[in-house]
Amino acid sequence: MSKVANYLNEHIAGEVITNSAVLKAFSHDASVLSMTPEMVVYPRSTNDIRKIARFSWQLAEKGHVLAITPRGGGTDQTGAAIGSGVIVNTTAHLTSIFELDTKQKLIRLQPGVTFGALNSALLLHGLHIPSYPASGNYSTVGGAIANNASGILSGKYGDTKAWVSQLEVVLASGDVLQTGRISKRELNRKKGLQTFEGEIYRGIDSLVTDNQELIEGTIASDVRDNSGYGGIADVKRKDGSMDLTPLFVGSQGTLGVISEVIMKSEFCNSQVMVGAAAFHSYDGARDAVDTLFDLEPSILEVIDARLFASALERGKKYAFYDQALEQGDVGAVVIFAFDEFSERARRKKAKKVTKLFKDKVVSLEIEEDHDEAQTLLALREVSALALLPDEKEASAPAIIDGAYIPFQRFEDFASAVDALAKKHGIEMPLYGHGLESIFYARPILHLRKVGDKQKIFKLLDEYTTLVSAHGGHIIGEAGEGRLKASFAAKQYDADVAALFSAIRTIFDPLGTLNPGVKQSADLKQLVSQLRTDFDTADFAGKAYFN
Numbered sequence: 001m002s003k004v005a006n007y008l009n010e011h012i013a014g015e016v017i018t019n020s021a022v023l024k025a026f027s028h029d030a031s032v033l034s035m036t037p038e039m040v041v042y043p044r045s046t047n048d049i050r051k052i053a054r055f056s057w058q059l060a061e062k063g064h065v066l067a068i069t070p071r072g073g074g075t076d077q078t079g080a081a082i083g084s085g086v087i088v089n090t091t092a093h094l095t096s097i098f099e100l101d102t103k104q105k106l107i108r109l110q111p112g113v114t115f116g117a118l119n120s121a122l123l124l125h126g127l128h129i130p131s132y133p134a135s136g137n138y139s140t141v142g143g144a145i146a147n148n149a150s151g152i153l154s155g156k157y158g159d160t161k162a163w164v165s166q167l168e169v170v171l172a173s174g175d176v177l178q179t180g181r182i183s184k185r186e187l188n189r190k191k192g193l194q195t196f197e198g199e200i201y202r203g204i205d206s207l208v209t210d211n212q213e214l215i216e217g218t219i220a221s222d223v224r225d226n227s228g229y230g231g232i233a234d235v236k237r238k239d240g241s242m243d244l245t246p247l248f249v250g251s252q253g254t255l256g257v258i259s260e261v262i263m264k265s266e267f268c269n270s271q272v273m274v275g276a277a278a279f280h281s282y283d284g285a286r287d288a289v290d291t292l293f294d295l296e297p298s299i300l301e302v303i304d305a306r307l308f309a310s311a312l313e314r315g316k317k318y319a320f321y322d323q324a325l326e327q328g329d330v331g332a333v334v335i336f337a338f339d340e341f342s343e344r345a346r347r348k349k350a351k352k353v354t355k356l357f358k359d360k361v362v363s364l365e366i367e368e369d370h371d372e373a374q375t376l377l378a379l380r381e382v383s384a385l386a387l388l389p390d391e392k393e394a395s396a397p398a399i400i401d402g403a404y405i406p407f408q409r410f411e412d413f414a415s416a417v418d419a420l421a422k423k424h425g426i427e428m429p430l431y432g433h434g435l436e437s438i439f440y441a442r443p444i445l446h447l448r449k450v451g452d453k454q455k456i457f458k459l460l461d462e463y464t465t466l467v468s469a470h471g472g473h474i475i476g477e478a479g480e481g482r483l484k485a486s487f488a489a490k491q492y493d494a495d496v497a498a499l500f501s502a503i504r505t506i507f508d509p510l511g512t513l514n515p516g517v518k519q520s521a522d523l524k525q526l527v528s529q530l531r532t533d534f535d536t537a538d539f540a541g542k543a544y545f546n
Helices: 003-011 020-025 046-061 115-123 141-147 184-191 196-210 212-219 230-234 282-293 305-313 319-327 343-357 370-386 407-423 450-469 485-489 494-507 523-528
Strands: 015-017 039-042 068-071 086-089 097-101 106-109 164-170 176-178 257-264 273-279 299-304 332-338 363-367 430-433 438-441
Touching: 003 015, 003 039, 003 046, 020 039, 046 068, 046 086, 046 164, 046 257, 068 141, 068 257, 097 115, 106 115, 115 141, 141 257, 184 196, 196 212, 196 230, 196 494, 212 230, 212 494, 273 282, 273 319, 273 343, 273 370, 282 299, 282 332, 282 343, 282 407, 299 305, 299 370, 305 319, 305 332, 305 370, 319 332, 319 363, 319 370, 332 343, 332 370, 343 363, 363 370, 407 438, 407 450, 450 485, 450 523
Parallel strands: 039 086, 068 086
Antiparallel strands: 015 039, 097 106, 106 257, 164 176, 164 257, 273 332, 273 363, 299 332, 299 430, 430 438
């Protein structure tokens, strides 16, 4: 064990581990990248995180950077949960739910609590946080906040940032900051502090003032761009009040380490009506989404029928799809749900759908019975089967997931993606969230082959170009991390890039917080970090299935 690890072990209540097997386990997340850390720390308290950050800060002042990478469940798909220095893992000890205020529907907890455990606790009181991601049963609340994660219900209820009330954050210096909206008077008091917190408030306030036109005209309008630090648009209001919470949400551990959270929740209805509609083409599916959008569904998914064909080749059958094929060719399937508390309201919407879709669908089924509704909802899982290829050493890594495409451009975009896939000799059927216009494509690759490794960055580059050409954003969901940072930056104006860089410098002047994440990297450096042993079996049963 190194002197640094020994020192930290002496001064924190948690554990510092340098065992090679542990380091190897933490050298990768759910991305195609790999980095071996110097040590893994399991903090037991905010004070432990403070001591780690303070020690790292003092080393950096002497010219030695010991990077700090916060990590939850390790499900990040962009390399944001790996690093070369200290991995601060929250899942061992920082897993307490402290209190629930049922009147205000607020819950206070630690970042290592899984989203699944959180919602299970809330459901006992008829509540939930609807932004839970697909990986919610094993990914953490802290990770969801760091990535501004979204899920199947986010189209109606918003992504994670909509449900974060306040944060406790350990800053790069080891100081602790409590976020929350403060008045103009309190802001002026904060700016007068001769501390690192005071420096941050002074710096951010000046940035907002100096870049007001850029923030209001460019950043605030990019509602589906989740890269950079777009939360700056929500930090300061016209009344002079300020809240730094939006900056930390989606920052991927580059501005501070989240140590405690207060989240908002909402009443949950378990009685949901689910429907599925099969269409001859994407054209019909697009029109259906336009129609359904006005009915305010809680779920609206679009799935390429080729995914069902792929599942069928493996013996997996879906009754709805099989029956639809008996009626004619199927190009796309749309899945939708209504979750109004009023049974009458749900049935009224179902009748409207039946009427509006008459003579436009290959097949339509709407179910209210819980078991039947869940069977229809399970059609969504067809994408997961396609992401677990049978072929030896083949994998379907998440390298181009989560792009935002304006839905009116979706059909043209899908055709362009087919052309791109054909060019590279692969298939990339699309599926996604219609309400958010967030879409996914998972090419099947062999990462032990040099050609397929090279293909990753060619695909990323060309896919980014396609997304831009269709008015979209490559990072519509989660963050850019290490893998996509250079490609996301291609969509920035120089002024926006400079603003984001300035924000990071204010919070992390010595470069100790997750360096390399949300920062453009040399292509050779990224290639050197590519894994050769990426195996979807690592994530089978958890990273793909809800």
